[in-house]
Amino acid sequence: MNLPALTVHEAKEKLRKREFSSHELTEAVFDRITATDDRIHAYVTLCREAALEQARYADDRLRKGNDLSPLIGIPIAIKDNFLTRGVRTTCASKILAGFIPPYDAATINAIRAAGAVFTGKTNLDEFAMGSSAENSAFFPTRNPWNTDRVPGGSSGGSAAAVSADQCIAALGTDTGGSIRQPAACCGIVGLKPTYGRVSRYGIIAFASSMDQVGPMTKDVRDCALLLEAIAGHDPADSTSVNRPVPNYSEALTRDIKGTRLGIPKEYFVSGMQPEVEKAVRRAIQVLEKNGAVIEDISLPHTEYAIAVYYIVATAEASSNLARYDGMRYGHRARAKDLTETYMLSREEGFGPEVKRRIMLGTYVLSAGYYDAYYLKAQQVRALIKKDFDDAFQRCDAIVAPTAPTTAFQIGEKIQDPLQMYLSDIYTISINLAGVPALSLPCGFDSDGLPIGLQIIGKHFDELNLLRVAYAYERSTEWHTKKPNV
């Protein structure tokens, strides 16, 4: 049996039947990492010893036979912007290169309590700013389907690790598409939950009005299982919402007959790779065959989303990243006085994209420009949110592509920030509106690169999203395809 290739639900069942131990599973995953990661570079930090210890503990509990912890003994990879107590957390930045957090993020606590084994910390674009994982201060991660291609970003390391079977599942974060776009590029499932559904306590902040934590998995059922483990109210995150968490994995299998799916015309425009459009259109037909009712809808302010996002997100980032001053933690440069210490520490510690965004965010918030940029952007953001509210009067979920193209070449867009930003065109509005959305595989282009289908739902309607996704997945076999690493 190829253990690292298993899904969470498969591994879970087999662990309970004692077909193998968590220790064997974890060993197999680390063997797989050793055999493949010199080509993929998905991980920044590996936690082999601690993981095997956690696996032994899980095996003890499994042996006793009465442990129902939902993720017991399952090896899971974590994006390196989650604080992990005692394990180096870098955010792929030189400014945090040696940072060892004194506490765990709420979601780390949650999956620890669910019995998970932690394989290590995965690579990302520095401070989650990017769409290719090339902005890591350490190294770029490569796409397991073709190592000349990017894995997408910013959760590129988590996506590549799931796709290459270097873990059973992973966690990522999504501020403008950072779970869904890499999921699409790497042929896996990725969910950005509703803003407020999952606690962000202990996530290194990028743009606080949009950051969300979500699962990155090999299939839809796994996505539901992980969401169950991490969703819920947390008093330590004042934006998390106190609503009951449904049993997502049980409700998954209900059929989608009569579910109204909206197809936004603004998401099918020129500039989109023709093979992506074809695959998404074919996926819509599959959903229709499953009983969904297809409606043409409009999200009229879509073309403004990127401009709004790169004002709001950079403004929030510039203030969130003000904390990296070299005083209490992180890199401190040697300089003659306090101001010089700040300026040099930040100059040496941040990479080019982070500096670009801090500059842009500082500019749009600065005296004389606030109304023209920031206020204007928040007004247009209200219109974008209203687009979704209006659309959801007519449909239960929206179906669209996740990204306009399949994974691009490493180096192709890194010199042109605006071109890079445009690769987020279909994912960004979702974060601006705070609604949940999921990407799942729906085909391959002629170069053999995966294509992602995006399903967008109403606030707190993850259940419906997962149900539509599961209906599609059951009718197709894309999710069973593996890259040849």
Added chain:
Amino acid sequence: MGLTREEVQRVAMLARLRLTAEEENRLTEELDGILHYMDKLNALDTSQVEPFTHAVDIVNAFREDKVTNQPNADALLANAPEKDETFFRVPKIIE
């Protein structure tokens, strides 16, 4: 609008970033291009639009004013660039 190099220097000072001359040049050009792209928002009349404040309707999240963590200077100082007993050492602030 045309972003000038002086403006980039002013913003860099506000953001406490010391840029090299080469970075200043590059950023002036790049930011000018990005800001130009953002001008497309001016095509929309938003004079009657209330700005966005929050994605979902929630009320202010109050909590009890209660200490929940224990003092732990060692853990908190473990990442300090410089420390002195239970204090962070920082550069002199007042001349």
